[in-house]
Amino acid sequence: MKKTKEFNRSNELNRSNMSYTTYRTDEKSSSEKTRIFAVTGNPVLHSKSPDIFNAAFRLLSLDAVYTRFAATGVEEIIAGASDIGISGFNVTSPFKEEIVPFLDEIEETAQRICAVNTILIEDGRLHGFNTDVKGVKDAFYCNGVKTEGKRVLVLGSGGAAKAAVCALLSEGADVIMVNRTFEKAKTISEDLGCKVVKMEFIDETLKNTDIIISCLPSTERIIKPDSLKKDMVILDANYGMTTALVRDGKERKCAIIDGREWLLFQGMAAFKHFTRTEPPMESMREALYGPNKSVKKNISLIGFMGTGKSTVAEGIAKLTALPYVDIDKVIEEKAGVSISEIFEVKGEEAFRQMERKEIANMGDLSGTIISCGGGAILNEANRDLLRRNSLVIWLWANIDTVLERVGSDNGRPLLRAPNNKSDIKRMIDMRAPLYACTSDMIVKTDGLEPDEIIRKIYEETDKFLKN
Numbered sequence: 001m002k003k004t005k006e007f008n009r010s011n012e013l014n015r016s017n018m019s020y021t022t023y024r025t026d027e028k029s030s031s032e033k034t035r036i037f038a039v040t041g042n043p044v045l046h047s048k049s050p051d052i053f054n055a056a057f058r059l060l061s062l063d064a065v066y067t068r069f070a071a072t073g074v075e076e077i078i079a080g081a082s083d084i085g086i087s088g089f090n091v092t093s094p095f096k097e098e099i100v101p102f103l104d105e106i107e108e109t110a111q112r113i114c115a116v117n118t119i120l121i122e123d124g125r126l127h128g129f130n131t132d133v134k135g136v137k138d139a140f141y142c143n144g145v146k147t148e149g150k151r152v153l154v155l156g157s158g159g160a161a162k163a164a165v166c167a168l169l170s171e172g173a174d175v176i177m178v179n180r181t182f183e184k185a186k187t188i189s190e191d192l193g194c195k196v197v198k199m200e201f202i203d204e205t206l207k208n209t210d211i212i213i214s215c216l217p218s219t220e221r222i223i224k225p226d227s228l229k230k231d232m233v234i235l236d237a238n239y240g241m242t243t244a245l246v247r248d249g250k251e252r253k254c255a256i257i258d259g260r261e262w263l264l265f266q267g268m269a270a271f272k273h274f275t276r277t278e279p280p281m282e283s284m285r286e287a288l289y290g291p292n293k294s295v296k297k298n299i300s301l302i303g304f305m306g307t308g309k310s311t312v313a314e315g316i317a318k319l320t321a322l323p324y325v326d327i328d329k330v331i332e333e334k335a336g337v338s339i340s341e342i343f344e345v346k347g348e349e350a351f352r353q354m355e356r357k358e359i360a361n362m363g364d365l366s367g368t369i370i371s372c373g374g375g376a377i378l379n380e381a382n383r384d385l386l387r388r389n390s391l392v393i394w395l396w397a398n399i400d401t402v403l404e405r406v407g408s409d410n411g412r413p414l415l416r417a418p419n420n421k422s423d424i425k426r427m428i429d430m431r432a433p434l435y436a437c438t439s440d441m442i443v444k445t446d447g448l449e450p451d452e453i454i455r456k457i458y459e460e461t462d463k464f465l466k467n
Contacts, residue, residue, distance in 0.1 A: 045068060138268075139262045221244035
């Protein structure tokens with residue numbers, strides 16, 4: 001099969017070391033392909049999972065990369081895994097229960113609680129696991145808290161709450177569930193064998209409680225501060241921000257187990273499923289608890305042609321009243337000719353040099369929405385600059401959608417004859433690990449109108465934009 005100029009260039013540039021992975025130097029067979037993993041949920045941008053997994057991949061020199069996948073439904077997750085070639089997911093709220101019917105195989109613990117937080121994809125089959133149960137056990141054990149014979153109150157009734165109940169029951173604890181929707185908690189209690197009380201009796205229940213585990217997404221106060229006692233142990237799964245429970249618990253001198261402990265230990269168990277390798281705990285812990293990375297000043301969109309980068313970036317800019325820059329358009333304006341003409345007259349390498357210069361200029365921008373060309377990630381310096389200066393969103397569309405959107409008479413030099421569908425698909429597949437290692441989050445754009453994509457990204461990035 002004849003290789004395109006872009007394909008050859010991509011293969012050459014892939015030989016450099018990526019920040020998040022050790023990239024092979026040769027063309028890869030399907031078994032050698034850089035493996036892409038992700039955490040999926042709604043919302044998902046807050047997740048620290050990429051930090052701990054990429055740290056482990058780097059330390060062990062594994063040919064793998066980990067990012068986030070923003071999804072609005074389970075079907076979108078399954079389709080994205082197939083299209084992109086994702087090797088495994090960690091699953092967070094609200095999909096831990098919803099995704100179960102879509103899996104081919106489910107391990108016993110996950111079956112028991114009907115919740116999956118780890119999916120390994122091999123030979124097209126989806127294998128579901130629940131590592132939250134082990135994560136809860138290890139979070140207590142490694143922090144010196146014995147749970148056997150203790151009275152534990154679990155707040156919530158979702159997948160994480162069920163995992164906590166299962167974990168504590170197996171350790172010999174006396175477990176009580178509390179949830180706003182009593183009937184849901186009652187059903188779970190009957191299935192798992194724990195106790196359940198109505199929310200209005202929570203204060204009375206707390207009088208004899210030793211441990212509180214909160215699996216609620218809200219940071220609002222559920223328990224009155226006066227109901228917390230000095231000798232109580234509190235674990236709140238909501239690690240992304242300080243909840244009222246944790247704040248009140250600290251003031252009442254309770255023992256607080258950081259929610260990141262649960263994340264760490266469930267992540268280590270997931271790492272073993274993904275890689276069949278022992279996880280490097282200290283490296284993963286350091287990445288999780290280490291200082292935040294440099295503040296990212298912009299939002300940049302990357303992805304193959306036809307995924308909607310320019311349209312979406314411009315739409316986000318209008319919605320947020322932020323300035324907008326299209327790297328390709330800047331190059332055309334400065335060159336005085338189209339990108340197609342630059343390719344024809346000066347060649348691809350000349351264009352890539354112009355592209356590198358403009359991306360380097362992004363270091364001077366702040367609070368800007370940026371659309372990058374499809375091949376911007378082929379250069380290691382570009383990838384580093386994008387990660388350093390921007391929150392990077394990877395827009396993805398499958399090849400049929402790409403070809404439908406760009407059309408046959410599109411003026412794009414890389415889609416001209418004699419390229420065919422299989423050549424372009426191969427180009428997309430070769431770029432996927434580079435997009436993945438550059439991105440903070442994937443958004444799948446197939447079947448969505450621009451306004452839907454824009455709203456989806458805005459909802460994920462709203463807090464980022466306000467910082």
